[in-house]
Amino acid sequence: MPLSGHCLCKAVTYKVDVDAPLLTGYDHCDDCQRQSGSTYSLVAVVPKDKLTVDGPIKKWKGTGSSGNAVWRWFCGECGSPIAHDPDAAPEIIALKGGSLDTEIKKNLKPDTEIWTVGKLPFCQEHLAKPFKHMPE
Numbered sequence: 001m002p003l004s005g006h007c008l009c010k011a012v013t014y015k016v017d018v019d020a021p022l023l024t025g026y027d028h029c030d031d032c033q034r035q036s037g038s039t040y041s042l043v044a045v046v047p048k049d050k051l052t053v054d055g056p057i058k059k060w061k062g063t064g065s066s067g068n069a070v071w072r073w074f075c076g077e078c079g080s081p082i083a084h085d086p087d088a089a090p091e092i093i094a095l096k097g098g099s100l101d102t103e104i105k106k107n108l109k110p111d112t113e114i115w116t117v118g119k120l121p122f123c124q125e126h127l128a129k130p131f132k133h134m135p136e
């Protein structure tokens with residue numbers, strides 16, 4: 001069953017033609033805290049060529065730790081974050097897990113934490129595979 005999701009106002013919808021994400025986890029980097037407005041970003045990493053997006057998506061270009069661009073995708077109507085898309089890894093894209101359809105996100109199995117160097121000190125969650133930066 002493909003993955004599917006939408007923004008808060010439902011102007012942006014997407015589908016990913018895969019059964020499951022390649023990786024599901026928490027991204028603790030400062031940029032993800034800012035884009036999500038929260039403690040960390042729940043990310044579902046998927047192959048970019050399997051993703052189809054409809055609606056008024058906007059992309060804001062930031063700079064990742066590699067010095068390459070990281071494109072932050074969001075709904076142009078309601079501003080909900082949809083994904084972040086690092087030029088350093090062009091074959092994948094990190095969907096914001098909270099934008100997935102409800103029954104899909106309930107069944108996510110996050111097991112990886114990245115950028116724990118930026119983890120907020122009150123965050124009590126600990127997943128099986130923590131990485132200070134990116135997985136090598």
Ligand SMILES: [Zn+2]
Pocket residue numbers: 007008009010011012075076077078079080
């Ligand atoms: Zn929207």
